[in-house]
Amino acid sequence: xxxxxxxxxxxxxxxxxxxxxxxxxxxxxxxxxxxxxxxxxxxxxxxxxxxxxxxxxxxxxxxxxxxxxxxxxxxxxxxxxxxxxxxxxxxxxxxxxxxxxxxxxxxxxxxxxxxxxxxxxxxxxxxxxxxxxxxxxxxxxxxxxxxxxxxxxxxxxxxxxxxxxxxxxxxxxxxxxxxxxxxxxxxxxxxxxxxxxxxxxxxxxxxxxxxxxxxxxxxxxxxxxxxxxxxxxxxxxxxxxxxxxxxxxxxxxxxxxxxxxxxxxxxxxxxxxxxxxxxxxxxxxxxxxxxxxxxxxxxxxxxxxxxxxxxxxxxxxxxxxxxxxxx
Numbered sequence: 001x002x003x004x005x006x007x008x009x010x011x012x013x014x015x016x017x018x019x020x021x022x023x024x025x026x027x028x029x030x031x032x033x034x035x036x037x038x039x040x041x042x043x044x045x046x047x048x049x050x051x052x053x054x055x056x057x058x059x060x061x062x063x064x065x066x067x068x069x070x071x072x073x074x075x076x077x078x079x080x081x082x083x084x085x086x087x088x089x090x091x092x093x094x095x096x097x098x099x100x101x102x103x104x105x106x107x108x109x110x111x112x113x114x115x116x117x118x119x120x121x122x123x124x125x126x127x128x129x130x131x132x133x134x135x136x137x138x139x140x141x142x143x144x145x146x147x148x149x150x151x152x153x154x155x156x157x158x159x160x161x162x163x164x165x166x167x168x169x170x171x172x173x174x175x176x177x178x179x180x181x182x183x184x185x186x187x188x189x190x191x192x193x194x195x196x197x198x199x200x201x202x203x204x205x206x207x208x209x210x211x212x213x214x215x216x217x218x219x220x221x222x223x224x225x226x227x228x229x230x231x232x233x234x235x236x237x238x239x240x241x242x243x244x245x246x247x248x249x250x251x252x253x254x255x256x257x258x259x260x261x262x263x264x265x266x267x268x269x270x271x272x273x274x275x276x277x278x279x280x281x282x283x284x285x286x287x288x289x290x291x292x293x294x295x296x297x298x299x300x301x302x303x304x305x306x307x308x309x310x311x312x313x314x315x316x317x318x319x320x321x322x323x324x325x326x327x
Contacts, residue, residue, distance in 0.1 A: 001074035002135040004067065004081065010133035011064060014125040018059050018089065020177070021121040025114070026052055027209035029104045043103065051103050055096060059118075062088040063125055067133075074138035078130040082166055085126020090119045120169075127166040131290060158296040161231065161240055167290035168231075171283040172223035176216035178279065184208040226252065227287050230280070242288045249284020250277050 026048070033042045043051075066088040070080055093115040096102050106114045187207055230249045234240075239248065257276035258269070266272045304310055311317055 001138040002076050003071045003074045003138040004076050004130055005133045005136050006067075006071075007129075007133035010129045010131075011060060013132050014063060014085070014129040015056060015060055016128070017121040017124040018118070019056060021117055022052060022055050022059075024209040024212055025117065026103065027205040028213070029102075031206050032104055048103070051101075054101065055092070058095065058101075059089060059092045059122070059125075062092050063122070063129065066126070067129060076130065076135050078127050078164075078166065081126040081130035082123045083126070085129070086119050086123035089122020089125065090115060092122075093118050124166065124170060127170075127290075155295065159240065159293045160235055160238075160296050161245075161288060162291045162294045163228075163231065164287075164291040167287050168224050168227050169220075170290055171227045171287040172220050173216065174283045174286065175219045175223055175279050176212050178275075178282075179215045180208045180212035183211045223283065226256065226280070227283055230284050231287060231291070234284075240288075240293065242285050245288035246281040246285040249280040249282075249287075251280075253277055253280025253283075256280075 030042070030048075063085060066084045067081070070076070070084060097106075097111060097115075184207075227249075230245070230252045233252065234245050234248045237248070239245065253276040254273060257273045261269045261272055264272060302310075
């Protein structure tokens with residue numbers, strides 16, 4: 001039995017999706033201050049910062065506390081850690097909602113809907129913690145020593161890349177994340193009015209956040225299908241390395257862009273091909289990084305009723321027939 005290690009580095013990595021989601025939700029929440037008439041006043045920057053860091057601290061504390069539960073029971077499955085992360089994130093949202101820790105309370109009837117995105121981010125956070133922390137022999141089972149762990153890692157058989165739902169979800173968020181960064185750069189570069197006083201900074205943060213949510217909803221399913229197809233193509237070609245997955249993702253994305261180009265209003269195929277190739281390469285490489293490898297499964301057992309039929313493919317009886325002379 002082996003347990004996931006206690007790792008501050010893995011905890012920081014696991015907080016990345018929660019950091020992004022809380023930033024998006026915070027920017028969207030501030031939009032209520034820009035209505036006419038305003039539904040709320042813009043909080044002071046210190047209040048916004050304290051709220052944001054407080055939510056992250058509570059998520060991090062609950063995530064680490066949730067990690068201790070499977071650790072005590074020597075559960076090291078990444079699926080279990082994904083479920084644990086989702087439960088901890090949902091609990092953190094429920095605590096914040098119950099005790100008024102939200103910057104602006106949600107409208108009636110939208111409490112559960114607003115908790116879905118943090119829950120998904122928490123599942124990814126739990127998966128990332130289990131991925132980066134590593135494992136060690138469980139203290140409750142001392143017979144599983146470090147030597148046994150080293151011995152269990154020696155394997156020289158054929159391997160292949162795993163089919164991982166969590167890795168697919170992580171890779172499928174690439175278009176939304178990169179699009180949000182691109183929109184943010186455009187806003188900061190060309191819309192200089194947003195950098196001044198007044199309502200500008202709120203819109204400068206809310207527009208990329210809104211684009212992230214919009215693109216995420218529109219592309220999460222097609223991107224997941226794309227990653228799965230690229231993964232099976234790489235598996236069929238027996239390619240296991242990260243750069244090979246990036247190259248296959250690049251080629252598949254370029255092919256898809258060429259097929260859908262006539263159906264889009266884009267006049268230049270380069271404007272569609274260039275981001276598609278970059279997105280595909282990053283998605284393929286990310287999937288390979290987080291999916292991991294597994295042994296190639298053994299072939300199915302052969303059921304035979306006649307022992308004489310169990311001869312090799314190169315046996316002479318497969319190519320010639322014996323003749324029995326009878327009177």
